[in-house]
Amino acid sequence: MSIIKLIIVGLPYSKDLSGQVDKFLAEAEGRAMTIRPESSNDNDKVAIRAYDWVGRFVGYVSKNDLPIAWGALKCSEKTKLRGMVVGACIKHPCVTFECSVQGYKGPATDLYSQKPFLEWKYSGPILELPNEFDDIAYMREEIKDRLDERDDWDREDLEFFIELVNRFARLSKYDISGEMSDYRAELIENLKAADCEEFASLIDELTMTASRTGRETMGGGVLEFWTNQIQSTQTRKHLMVHQREFDAQSVENELELFPDSMYFEWKSTPERFVSKLYYMHIPRQVIWSFVSGIAFVEMNKAIAQKAEAEKAEKQKRNIFFTGDHATYNENPNQ
Numbered sequence: 001m002s003i004i005k006l007i008i009v010g011l012p013y014s015k016d017l018s019g020q021v022d023k024f025l026a027e028a029e030g031r032a033m034t035i036r037p038e039s040s041n042d043n044d045k046v047a048i049r050a051y052d053w054v055g056r057f058v059g060y061v062s063k064n065d066l067p068i069a070w071g072a073l074k075c076s077e078k079t080k081l082r083g084m085v086v087g088a089c090i091k092h093p094c095v096t097f098e099c100s101v102q103g104y105k106g107p108a109t110d111l112y113s114q115k116p117f118l119e120w121k122y123s124g125p126i127l128e129l130p131n132e133f134d135d136i137a138y139m140r141e142e143i144k145d146r147l148d149e150r151d152d153w154d155r156e157d158l159e160f161f162i163e164l165v166n167r168f169a170r171l172s173k174y175d176i177s178g179e180m181s182d183y184r185a186e187l188i189e190n191l192k193a194a195d196c197e198e199f200a201s202l203i204d205e206l207t208m209t210a211s212r213t214g215r216e217t218m219g220g221g222v223l224e225f226w227t228n229q230i231q232s233t234q235t236r237k238h239l240m241v242h243q244r245e246f247d248a249q250s251v252e253n254e255l256e257l258f259p260d261s262m263y264f265e266w267k268s269t270p271e272r273f274v275s276k277l278y279y280m281h282i283p284r285q286v287i288w289s290f291v292s293g294i295a296f297v298e299m300n301k302a303i304a305q306k307a308e309a310e311k312a313e314k315q316k317r318n319i320f321f322t323g324d325h326a327t328y329n330e331n332p333n334q
Contacts, residue, residue, distance in 0.1 A: 075102075084099070
């Protein structure tokens with residue numbers, strides 16, 4: 001018999017807990033809880049809901065813990081798991097769920113199929129990565145180097161490391177790739193293995209970053225960041241040099257073949273587009289190629305629309321009204 005622990009997040013956004021989150025957290029520890037897959041979640045197809053002791057839908061298993069939860073569900077061959085709340089956090093409203101699982105074989109490794117994304121073909125222009133991604137890459141390397149030197153730390157080194165990881169957690173929300181989700185989960189496990197009391201707050205912050213990222217893809221900084229990559233003036237200025245090098249229609253044809261019809265998702269409901277990208281666990285380079293292609297097509301459409309508007313305005317200026325009759329002068333120089 002194995003014991004698994006999962007973090008349940010999203011409590012402040014539960015309609016069943018509206019105005020009662022503090023009360024729930026105060027009385028939750030020691031009470032029963034059930035987790036169950038949410039088959040109707042269009043954004044996150046592997047989402048798992050959590051219900052409390054009176055049947056209220058209170059939140060979700062955190063994204064970092066989904067492989068553990070699905071591993072437990074699959075080996076138990078059950079459609080739900082019952083356990084109890086063994087901890088509550090007020091600072092980051094969440095609870096820790098614990099249950100016993102017979103024959104647990106470890107986290108599920110097949111939640112997110114990478115094959116369809118890696119097989120997608122793209123031949124259009126690629127945008128330069130934003131500065132934020134360079135900063136994230138640097139901080140990842142720095143975190144690894146400093147952890148390797150941990151035996152030589154003094155108190156100041158520890159404090160600097162904590163500040164570094166907190167900065168990384170805040171900035172990493174903008175990287176919605178599958179690699180970043182995996183890295184955060186790996187870093188959490190490494191920090192737990194270090195068995196350092198001062199790392200507890202870092203583990204909490206990294207755990208909540210996944211929840212925060214998902215929330216902000218629906219309306220907030222992450223959605224704004226990615227929308228800006230596609231539609232900003234700076235993006236279009238950068239892509240102007242590629243206007244004649246690549247054919248916009250050919251690029252759009254490739255976008256239409258992206259898995260799960262995600263290009264049509266962009267065209268129909270752009271406010272949900274980034275959220276779905278995040279929960280699909282897509283490789284970073286594939287996401288960036290896809291977004292670059294969308295930006296290129298959008299730029300060309302904007303140029304075409306501007307040209308049409310200017311043509312219409314020019315035609316309008318060439319219409320002269322005399323009395324009750326309008327005449328059109330096709331040669332504005334006459």
